[in-house]
Amino acid sequence: MPPAVRGPHGGESPPGPDRPPWDVADIFRLYGATYQQPHTVSAAQQKVIDALLACRPAPLGGHAERCPQGGFERYAYSSCRNRHCPKCQTWATVQWVEAQRAELLPTPSFHTVFTVPHALNALMLGNKRLLLTLLFRTVSQTLLQFGQHNLGGQLGATLVLHTWDQTLNAPFHLHGLVPAGAWAEDGTHWVPTHPRFLFPVRALSTVFRPKFLAALQQAYHQEVLSCAQEAAWGGSPTGFTHLLDQLSGQAWVVYAKRPCAGPTQVLEYLGRYIHRIAIANHRLLEVRDDRVRFTYHNRRQGHQVQTMTLEAHEFIRRFLLPIVPHGFQRLRHVGFLANRCKARALRQCRHLLGQPPEPPPRAPPSAVEWMRQRTGIDLTQCPQCGHGPLVRSPLYPLPVRAPDQEAAAKVPIWDSS
DSSP states (O other), X not given: OOOOOSSTGGGOSOXXXXXXXXXXXXXXXXXXXXXXXXXXXXXXXXXXXXXXXXXXXXXXXXXXXXXXXTOOEEEEEOOOOOTTOTTSOHXXXXXXXXXXXXXXXXXXXXXXXXXXXXXXXXXXXXXXXXXXXXXXXXXXHHHHHHIIIIISEEOEEEEEXXXXXXXXXXXXXXXXXXXXXXXXXXXXXXXXXXXXXXXXXXXXXXXXXXXXXXXXXXXXXXXXXXXXXGGGTTTSHHHHHHHHHHHHTSOOOEEEXXXXXXXXXXXXXXXXXXXXOSOOGGGEEEEETTEEEXXXXXXXXXTEEEEEEEEXXXXXXXXXXXXXXXXXXXXXXXXXXSTTXXXXXXXXXXXXXXXXXXXXXXXXXXXXXHHHHHHOOOTTSOTTTOOOOOEEEEEOOXXXXXXXXXOXXXXXXXXXX
């Protein structure tokens, strides 16, 4: 049986009206220890578990904000800042989106998606670093090849890995934001695509599929695929050949479309994959009797909001599936947007497009300004009397309380997520 706790959020004070009733961390507090007894957890997954459990506890300190006129006081504790934590990374996402917006060229962009068949899921889960690297490599090679052959220049693309769906399963695919044009080989002009058309998606799929399968076959012959996943092909050369034949006969879906609301919409969409993980706390409805109930959007039924109930251990298993190996980058820039040449290439592309080499300077909004713009809430003002600014003072880390000591006094908690 899982250890008993006093309630949601590890026995902290009751959540406020805008705070989700449950955290993903609560599920790990209740069932994490019993889950790890029969299951193997990788070093990267254990690091995420430790970060979730250590996010925003009072002993780690933080800061207090007090209204000098009305006496209102609230506390905010230090966050783990792990990219897999549902309570963190909101501001990091905003900063990333603003930085990418500053680099957008004055030309349309296309949203592309490259998927692999579900028959590869088991193999990719057992060889994440190797096969996800191959996925990035073959997608970038495919796009650059089409830019060279169809446009006669170098394409640029921002690629982001996506490894989960609404029900916490692990489909693997890459999203990309591709400017509608290429930098000519001689560097003298910009070669635009059709304003509503990038490349034929069937042709992209036809080129992408053999590139990935050839790289997969080479990895098999070099004996670098994990033996733990031999069940995916039966553990024999004949079985692996049959798997390749099966994959060759399937359609590898490729999507390429100009976004209706412009590239900023795609950037905000991609930002959630870089700085977030499979499920947000507000989707958790109930954790009870070794089961977790949560909401999800059923895309096969018109994006209807439905509920799903999983056993707690199955929920944890699915939550840990999308976690990539330590140091693996979910974001890659290729072509003229590659980091090694991006600054010079963007200046030249803007010049060729009749724009100033440097975009107008933009001061990124602060967290307070962004919150005021998006929600109308001024974080510097007292939420009770409206006066401000609030006076902030640090809360220093506290020594760990001995088990036999009485519980510390509860304090109001402000969850900034």
